Amino acid sequence: xxxxxxxxxxxxxxxxxxxxxxxxxxxxxxxxxxxxxxxxxxxxxxxxxxxxxxxxxxxxxxxxxxxxxxxxxxxxxxxxxxxxxxxxxxxxxxxxxxxxxxxxxxxxxxxxxxxxxxxxxxxxxxxxxxxxxxxxxxxxxxxxxxxxxxxxxxxxxxxxxxxxxxxxxxxxxxxxxxxxxxxxxxxxxxxxxxxxxxxxxxxxxxxxxxxxxxxxxxxxxxxxxxxxxxxxxxxxxxxxxxxxxxxxxxxxxxxxxxxxxxxxxxxxxxxxxxxxxxxxxxxx
Numbered sequence: 001x002x003x004x005x006x007x008x009x010x011x012x013x014x015x016x017x018x019x020x021x022x023x024x025x026x027x028x029x030x031x032x033x034x035x036x037x038x039x040x041x042x043x044x045x046x047x048x049x050x051x052x053x054x055x056x057x058x059x060x061x062x063x064x065x066x067x068x069x070x071x072x073x074x075x076x077x078x079x080x081x082x083x084x085x086x087x088x089x090x091x092x093x094x095x096x097x098x099x100x101x102x103x104x105x106x107x108x109x110x111x112x113x114x115x116x117x118x119x120x121x122x123x124x125x126x127x128x129x130x131x132x133x134x135x136x137x138x139x140x141x142x143x144x145x146x147x148x149x150x151x152x153x154x155x156x157x158x159x160x161x162x163x164x165x166x167x168x169x170x171x172x173x174x175x176x177x178x179x180x181x182x183x184x185x186x187x188x189x190x191x192x193x194x195x196x197x198x199x200x201x202x203x204x205x206x207x208x209x210x211x212x213x214x215x216x217x218x219x220x221x222x223x224x225x226x227x228x229x230x231x232x233x234x235x236x237x238x239x240x241x242x243x244x245x246x247x248x249x250x251x252x253x254x255x256x257x258x259x260x261x262x263x264x265x266x267x268x269x270x271x272x273x274x275x276x277x278x279x280x281x282x283x284x
Contacts, residue, residue, distance in 0.1 A: 002035050002064075002120050002142065011217075011262060014238045015179075016042040018264050019215055022050070025177040027212075029053040031164040032181045033065060040145075044152035055160040055167040059102040060116045062161035067113035068146060069156045076146060078114045084139035085122065093118055107161055117142065164199075165206050176212030185221040204228065207267070216265040228265045236264040 015038060028047055030039065033054040054069075056062045067075050083089055093115045105112060121142035146153075160167055168178060182203055183195040204227035207214050218224060228235075240262045 002117070011238070011240060012037055012041045015215070015217070015264060018236050018266065019043075019179070020177060020213060020268060022046055025050070025175050025213065027051040027053065027171055027173065027176040029055070029167065029171045029176060029178045030181070031055050031167050031178060032057075032183075034061070034181060036065070038179050038181075040149065040152060044149070044155065047155060050155075052156045053158050053160070053167065053171055054156055055162055055164070057161065057163060059105050059161050060097070060100075060112070061120075062159060063105055063107050063109055064113050064117050064120075065156075066107040066159040066161075067110055069153050069159055070108065071110055071113075072146065072150065072153055074110055075113060075117075076143065078110065079117065079143055079146075082114070082118055082139075084137070090119070090122070107159065164203060168206055168210060172210045172212050174211045176210075178207075178210070178212060178214040180207065180214050180216040182216075182218075184219050185224070201227070210267075213268045214266065218263050218265065219260055220263055224263070224265070234266050234269065236266070238262045238264070 022043075028039075028043065028050050030036065030053070033039075033056045036054065039052070039054075054062075054065050056065070097112075097115055097119060100112065118139065122138045162170075164180075164182070180203070182200065185197075185200055200223075207216060208227075216228070238261070240260060
């Protein structure tokens with residue numbers, strides 16, 4: 001639906017089959033929701049009787065999702081007033097958004113959500129506010145998705161703007177599934193919200209001590225095998241197209257055709273993942 005750095009739009013087909021059967025959990029939590037592709041492009045239609053929790057530390061993004069969930073009709077009405085691919089309007093809104101102190105935003109601010117969504121639904125580069133070509137149709141597609149996925153938005157119970165550890169501890173239980181997609185190690189400069197090495201370590205400590213289950217997305221880095229040894233935490237590897245270019249401190253392995261190895265670390269066995277009969281994904 002939106003452009004956001006680290007979005008999993010092209011990864012849903014292999015990630016979702018690695019998640020546990022929906023009957024084995026009651027609460028689904030995304031501590032780093034970002035663009036929310038795992039939910040919107042696969043899980044959303046099937047988790048009708050689950051408690052769904054979105055969270056993001058980026059206040060602007062959390063406010064966007066809060067308004068999409070709780071003020072969707074008003075949001076659509078205001079969004080339709082804005083012209084698509086209008087450079088003058090886009091640049092004016094960009095200046096207004098860049099001047100906002102995110103610490104002053106209360107979740108549910110409709111005006112800010114409309115303006116921020118106008119920017120991020122149309123931009124080329126997910127970590128900036130670059131305006132795309134006029135023919136791209138991104139704004140119209142976003143509004144169409146927002147309208148036709150009403151039932152999926154209605155299934156979301158809460159949207160938070162909390163630290164990841166707070167939200168994990170708040171909703172942890174033996175019947176909770178966390179899909180965890182943090183800023184990737186050594187790519188933190190691509191993100192608007194600061195995430196330090198200490199935060200990666202804090203996340204690892206937190207996940208190792210929960211009662212629920214987690215599926216954690218990362219690229220490989222030396223500390224990962226120390227924090228989550230494969231003999232204890234199953235790893236699933238998938239070769240994926242690099243969409244971020246050469247990342248800080250890491251070169252692309254050109255022998256794989258510009259692809260990187262995505263890793264999904266889990267604290268449950270393969271037997272808990274989706275059965276072959278239930279691997280068919282619903283595309284929207």
